């Protein structure tokens with residue numbers, strides 16, 4: 001078959017199913033978060049307010065972070081100059097790893113080029129190198145964890161989402177002498193629900209299993225120093241590995257694991273996704289370290305974000321606009337129809353200057369299509385009023401069901 005025909009058919013298939021992704025071409029405005037300039041295909045531009053950013057606290061624009069990055073560029077230049085092994089380890093990387101180990105109360109930490117790569121490389125390495133290991137994976141784990149486990153070709157069990165009972169049932173049926181690892185997340189990004197971490201640790205302890213917690217949507221946001229949900233719940237020491245990102249609440253880019261010195265040394269020594277790739281630019285490491293330090297000391301951003309999340313939820317309730325109740329900072333407004341979800345998102349953008357990407361299948365199950373809002377400390381009361389006013393208008397226009405509070 002002609003390859004161009006093959007590519008075109010595959011893309012047409014996505015388009016017919018409504019799964020073809022169209023990116024919003026944004027120019028973030030430095031110092032003006034959450035404002036951005038949208039570039040349209042015809043060359044014109046529009047001022048928009050971003051409502052779906054994973055720069056959850058606006059740290060990507062924080063002067064402490066941008067100043068640290070500029071200073072590092074002035075001192076070290078642009079790139080790292082090599083892999084970590086061959087000339088690419090910069091002192092900023094070493095300092096960042098110390099900062100991360102301290103954040104999670106672990107002996108050591110190891111940084112990767114993204115959260116995706118850290119999950120893929122760390123889980124892939126542990127699960128492929130530990131003989132006869134069984135990996136237990138939450139049914140809603142992120143693609144990066146799934147790919148890491150798949151890559152390892154180890155035996156795996158999928159347990160029901162957030163169910164320690166199902167995990168216990170499956171572990172009890174397995175050979176007690178085999179090494180075991182339980183992989184799960186703290187905050188799930190699409191529903192915003194939170195795992196019962198302590199209960200999972202109890203089950204893991206019962207069967208002598210290691211635990212691997214993805215705190216990508218929680219680091220910087222939960223815990224008195226931003227150490228994540230495990231810090232808030234006082235269970236960091238019960239987890240074998242805590243994995244996180246530098247690209248969401250910390251506003252920069254990169255991923256990491258924090259664990260014992262021996263485990264980090266093992267991953268450092270065997271993970272191809274760590275070994276055979278250029279190290280992060282020193283400026284990113286400097287920016288991330290500045291962001292982590294700032295959020296260790298400052299409660300201000302977290303408190304303002306919580307207030308804005310509560311305010312948005314209350315205003316949605318007042319208008320009967322249905323949203324998933326959850327204990328996190330993620331506010332999923334449920335449209336439950338793919339075409340209407342896309343239509344709402346287009347109208348919010350074109351008519352109101354509100355940018356929120358529609359979340360459709362396969363990211364979420366059919367019939368649970370939604371607009372996923374992430375209020376930040378930098379959204380104003382006027383932004384929230386503008387958003388809820390627009391949603392209220394469009395809810396009527398699209399004849400969508402309201403929920404009576």
Ligand code: PMP
Nearest residue numbers: 114115116142189216245247255
């Ligand atoms: N884990 C989870 C749960 C995620 O949602 C994501 C990305 N959205 C990642 C890992 C990957 O992190 P990063 O964006 O830093 O690659």
